[in-house]
Amino acid sequence: MSTRQLSVRRDPGYAGLTSAVGTLPSAWYFDPAHYARELERIWQRHWIYACRAADIGTPRSFRTLSVGQQSILLVRGEDGVARAFHNTCRHRGGALCREHAGRFPPSGIVCPYHAWRYSLRGELLQTSSKVHGDGFEVRDYPLYSLPVTEWNGFLFTALTATPPPFSASFDLPLGRLDDWRLADLAVGHRLEKTIRCNWKVFWENYNECLHCPGVHPRLAQLVPIFGRALLERRDDPAWQDHAEDDDPRYGGGLRAGAESWSMTGKPAGVPFPGISAADRKAGHIYMTSVPSVFIVAHVDYVRVVRLLPLGPEETAMSIEFLFLPETLADQRHDIMNAVEFTDIVMSEDAAICELNQRGLHALAHASGVLMPEEYAIRQFQDWVRAELARP
Amino acid sequence: MSTRQLSVRRDPGYAGLTSAVGTLPSAWYFDPAHYARELERIWQRHWIYACRAADIGTPRSFRTLSVGQQSILLVRGEDGVARAFHNTCRHRGGALCREHAGRFPPSGIVCPYHAWRYSLRGELLQTSSKVHGDGFEVRDYPLYSLPVTEWNGFLFTALTATPPPFSASFDLPLGRLDDWRLADLAVGHRLEKTIRCNWKVFWENYNECLHCPGVHPRLAQLVPIFGRALLERRDDPAWQDHAEDDDPRYGGGLRAGAESWSMTGKPAGVPFPGISAADRKAGHIYMTSVPSVFIVAHVDYVRVVRLLPLGPEETAMSIEFLFLPETLADQRHDIMNAVEFTDIVMSEDAAICELNQRGLHALAHASGVLMPEEYAIRQFQDWVRAELARP
């Protein structure tokens, strides 16, 4: 029936799945009760990427972040330490900050409702009452504190007092991108999109390139192995036929003549001086921290893609483009050369994710099936199952 | 107390209800859980009118249709047979078609996400994977098939593999409108409306003419028996007083001088040549297939009114106006003469249905009461109760 020849070999070391396995149940992608469970068991238990450390670079500067219905306040102390709190006063639960970003006065964090005043460490310094009731001790009412990790210029927080070790929250060693001097980079551009899909639909899209030839024609040209619907050399069952072949069709990396993800293939900014030849040749290194972020290091910029859940069928995506300060200082560098390329690719992904979301509602489609190339989706789905099962 | 004289007789053969009976519970018209149950027990078990056969007249042309959250794909095969499927790929549940209508390429139905390719019969022809996992057989992944009936130029489908016999889905014998050569007619105009009411509110409105004098002043003039708040001669308890009276006030049919439902009362198109004198005199013949459609045959056109549920308190209505090809070919025929009349009547119905919906929320109104003239609502409500009770 098929008009295309299927491989009959699976070479040793083949990366793909060797048997057909089912996906997550379709209802997990739209059922509101299941969504609430995922908020509780996944989003409220893991490290969440909040913003760049420089976004609250000066003492007393703050940002707020929404994760589902939770609003988190991140603030830099006078001591230079970044801290996070629920954006809520201990008195009667008023939100402390209306703005997305700003800077507190030297007096500290003052609730706009009744002027309870907190230090930047979250200690309650003062209420507005003339006397305190018996049993009320100021020290008992600090802001609800949340953990913060500052790593390479990125700030992560968590909606739990007991998040997993931060070092375990990425799929690669934390030092993998040290050559990029991530802490020193600056945000040159930001893109924001709301995607009408469940957050897992996006991550599944991220975890395979079977869709690349059809969905991303431009990217499929820039990254020839993507054009073959593969992520890596060993995703091809007959990979040993080209085991030594350096052609990017087999080995990965960018097409001949291209150096970065951009409209022209040329770098959009000053290349990072310290990166290895191998990394330069790869053209992109991915580091991932589910559920909220992945980082892609290119030869001239770093792309940071953050996801936040807005509802069972709605997800907020933000993309930051990080460059060397010298790139941003010199107007001859056209960073839009990079931004526009990503905008095209991510818009293609957003559109196809929305189509995936719509089809998941079909009554007959209790679940789908994973193909061999979708081994990373398998890992993601196993992780989701395990997280949901944890008490 | 009453200022109007009530009949004290009920002649033999009187069509009306002889005792006061209660309506369905008010909560059935707005409770989301009950709505879900009606989707499951009624909308997902019965034949649903999808579109005209000519809408997918050529091989490979398709339409999509939404019933609640379900999206259905109808496509004409190369063999001329119309088929229906869930608009969902078997792989990871992506929607196959974004568009409401279109035509597939000769290669078949290709999922826009990962390029799984299906024949127009729904067979999976090809995946995009280089190898298949053990246990994966292409033949095991056809599209989710749904039944189709092509009848007189109308395409019906169902969200179940076991719909009732199609012949049982209309209230009249399937051949009742054969004189209209329904299969040969063409759509001259379409109206679409979203009505903020439960779907049952619309059908109840359809099933009585007590509201006609007040709600439809123009229609009440065109159809004098409607102006008397009756549907049929025997709806009058004293019908025998005029048992032989040919006046349309008693016998039904259009007012003297009128031939069709139109602004002028004149036909808007070429009259159907083959219809009987009795049918011509009647002016309108109704054929009904709950829950999704009724067909009204006039002397010069056929009106097809389709309902689809959008939510507990929202319903989509579409109206098609079918004419003889010669009517549409000749611009001297002013089909808007018919369209505008229906638009007035259906807009009046939509507005009053929305008012009905609003009043149903009253705490004190657990249910209402049916009046003698509402015998057809009683049948409809009994049908709803029976369908909900079927396991």
Add this chain to the structure above:
Amino acid sequence: MSTRQLSVRRDPGYAGLTSAVGTLPSAWYFDPAHYARELERIWQRHWIYACRAADIGTPRSFRTLSVGQQSILLVRGEDGVARAFHNTCRHRGGALCREHAGRFPPSGIVCPYHAWRYSLRGELLQTSSKVHGDGFEVRDYPLYSLPVTEWNGFLFTALTATPPPFSASFDLPLGRLDDWRLADLAVGHRLEKTIRCNWKVFWENYNECLHCPGVHPRLAQLVPIFGRALLERRDDPAWQDHAEDDDPRYGGGLRAGAESWSMTGKPAGVPFPGISAADRKAGHIYMTSVPSVFIVAHVDYVRVVRLLPLGPEETAMSIEFLFLPETLADQRHDIMNAVEFTDIVMSEDAAICELNQRGLHALAHASGVLMPEEYAIRQFQDWVRAELARP
């Protein structure tokens, strides 16, 4: 830690709470199931302020009012008596009135759907049927009647046949504002706002002035004791230090030179002739009927603030400004002088209530704490708890 000196005294007669007590659970402010319970146990059991008697001043004039999903019809009879009904026909539950206000014809209340006709007393006078089914008695189908109290030119209704005694529904004796001749006043202006907060958030805001210095800078100047974050003289734990001090900072009332709540502090209308010197000096007398209304009597006008719940996190507020007829008859009186002042204050309250609502969602904030000055919130919350506990 605190930089401000706390009082260590609580003088005899101090009004404040003497110990720290918890607030209502945060979930009560947004959980849809809890909201439904409050509609049932509070909003559907208590007197609700509907409109001014003069709004249906002439026989046959009507108003409709929405409380949650319930629509109430208020109509003045030919006998001059105001009555209330569910805005729903007994037949099939159609809403009787589409309009917010209007006047019925002499024939009575005619349902727009099937023309059932009711007297202004709610008796069913006539159906539209030609005969009635066995067991149908017109007298069995009056409109669903609701209680009405006409008090001082205000109309109250209730969604229960057994509301509490009306005299118990205000916090002050019903005659407290008799000097204002409330029944004779006329509405000179109306403001409407939708506030995205639970209805209780608004009432809690109403019940304390801890927020006044920060939220209402202008009001804090006009009412000096509010500027001290207090409502009354005895809210200060050291009130005896100024027990005899007539300064409005201690005794309440308006700042020197001000006579009313207005932009200039001057009266915006003709002062009420009959009010006592003490009331004139107070500048505002509050009378409150939870859950729906409070009335504030000023020297030259009366402000009526009504709340109605629209959803768990949405509340409708309407404000009426009542003046002596001679004020409204004479264009030299600039009533906007009063309206604008209230508009500023109420807009400040609306904004801070919305901020309170947002912060209540914080996972960690199961509940808050009441401060000594919030004794009236304590009373309100105790009342809410008691109402919810009543079977």
